[in-house]
Amino acid sequence: MIELYVLLVLMIIGALxxxxxxxxxxSVIAVGAVGLALSIVFLILKAPDVAIxxxxxxxxxxIILIRATLKKDLPLATTGRWFVNTLITACFxxxxxxxxxxxxxxxxxxxxxxxxxxxxxxxxxxxxTGAVNLVSSVIxxxxxxxxxxxxxxxxxxVIGVLSIVxxxxxxxxxxxxxxxx
Amino acid sequence: MDVYLLTLVLFSIxxxxxxxxxxxxxxxxxxIILEYAVNLFFILSAYRTEGRAxxxxxxxxxxxxxxxxxxxxxxxxxxxxxxxxxxxxxxxMRLYEKYGTFDITKIKELKG
Numbered sequence: 001m002i003e004l005y006v007l008l009v010l011m012i013i014g015a016l017x018x019x020x021x022x023x024x025x026x027s028v029i030a031v032g033a034v035g036l037a038l039s040i041v042f043l044i045l046k047a048p049d050v051a052i053x054x055x056x057x058x059x060x061x062x063i064i065l066i067r068a069t070l071k072k073d074l075p076l077a078t079t080g081r082w083f084v085n086t087l088i089t090a091c092f093x094x095x096x097x098x099x100x101x102x103x104x105x106x107x108x109x110x111x112x113x114x115x116x117x118x119x120x121x122x123x124x125x126x127x128x129t130g131a132v133n134l135v136s137s138v139i140x141x142x143x144x145x146x147x148x149x150x151x152x153x154x155x156x157x158v159i160g161v162l163s164i165v166x167x168x169x170x171x172x173x174x175x176x177x178x179x180x181x
Numbered sequence: 182m183d184v185y186l187l188t189l190v191l192f193s194i195x196x197x198x199x200x201x202x203x204x205x206x207x208x209x210x211x212x213i214i215l216e217y218a219v220n221l222f223f224i225l226s227a228y229r230t231e232g233r234a235x236x237x238x239x240x241x242x243x244x245x246x247x248x249x250x251x252x253x254x255x256x257x258x259x260x261x262x263x264x265x266x267x268x269x270x271x272x273x274m275r276l277y278e279k280y281g282t283f284d285i286t287k288i289k290e291l292k293g
Contacts, residue, residue: 008187015191015214019198024206024283031210038217045224046234046247050255054220057263061213068270068277069206089201093193100189110184111230118250125249126237134235134246138253150257157264164271 004044011037024069032062049135184225192218205273205283212269216262220255227251 011034018030035058042051108114115122121138131137139147195218198211227248235249273283280288 004184005187008184008191011217012187012191012194015194018210018214019194019202019207024204027207027210031213034214034217038221041221042224045228046232047224047227047252047255048234048236050220050224050252050259053256053259057259061263061266064267064270065206065209068274086201089197092200093197096193096196097186097189101186104185104189107185107226110225111228113227113229113248115248118248121249122235122246132237134237134249135252135256138249139256143253146254146257150261153261154264157261157268161264161267161271164268164275 004041007037007041007044011041025066028062028065028069031065032058035061049133185222188218188222188225191221203285205276205285205288208285209266209269209273213262213266216258220258220262223251223255223258 014030014034014037018027018034021027021030035054039051039054039058042048042054118138121134121142125131125134125137125142129137129141131141192215195211195214198214199208202208202211227250229245229247232245232247233243235246235252237243276288277283282288
């Protein structure tokens with residue numbers, strides 16, 4: 001599993017680069033690199049469906065973010081109480097990591113998942129749903145209401161994006177509509 | 182155990198980015214990194230040593246499948262993450278149009 005560790009370290013480095021770079025477009029590209037590494041990690045962890053979805057979603061998110069940052073490079077402000085604020089944040093994160101390490105002892109060890117619910121899915125999935133791919137049988141049959149809720153959230157978000165980005169609202173009397181660019 | 186710790190480090194990088202950076206786009210990048218870390222944690226918790234992908238084959242009998250349930254949950258979570266990212270970017274672009282900056286210390290008026 002050495003490649004898993006290599007990719008995880010690569011992701012952490014990419015995330016640090018994305019956070020600390022001054023150039024907005026470069027940091028967006030760094031986030032894209034992290035997402036593509038994540039999709040390879042999913043492939044190594046035997047989740048091909050998730051890897052494909054992550055790849056497609058990553059490319060779309062990258063396009064959206066580049067559209068937002070293009071030609072809008074601005075220097076980051078570092079005035080104010082920079083040192084004190086960073087120190088407080090670092091203390092909080094160290095505390096968070098310590099608590100997390102304590103909590104991880106109670107999880108099942110890596111490589112031995114709890115299969116209490118999905119044992120049933122694996123045993124009876126093929127007979128009860130007829131789907132060869134167990135992930136799709138869980139999404140579309142055993143937990144179909146979950147997917148319905150997901151579609152609701154998705155369309156609500158799309159309506160939100162449309163109503164925010166849309167330029168033409170209710171016209172005032174005598175007002176002319178101007179399109180962008 | 183180490184892989185969980187590395188995932189937590191990735192999560193705390195995202196938290197640092199959200200808490201500490203003043204640029205709106207940087208905040209969005211922090212949210213995206215948080216999303217990655219949570220999805221990665223779920224998939225890691227599903228992995229079984231020497232496991233196979235949860236797809237049945239025609240001839241061979243597969244006994245050691247990985248857990249398919251977190252895969253299904255993460256699949257929905259990734260798509261929702263894209264939708265929320267698009268919403269955040271839309272709001273950020275509107276803010277840039279109105280104020281001419283991404284710096285949150287200069288965006289002070291809440292009037293519409």
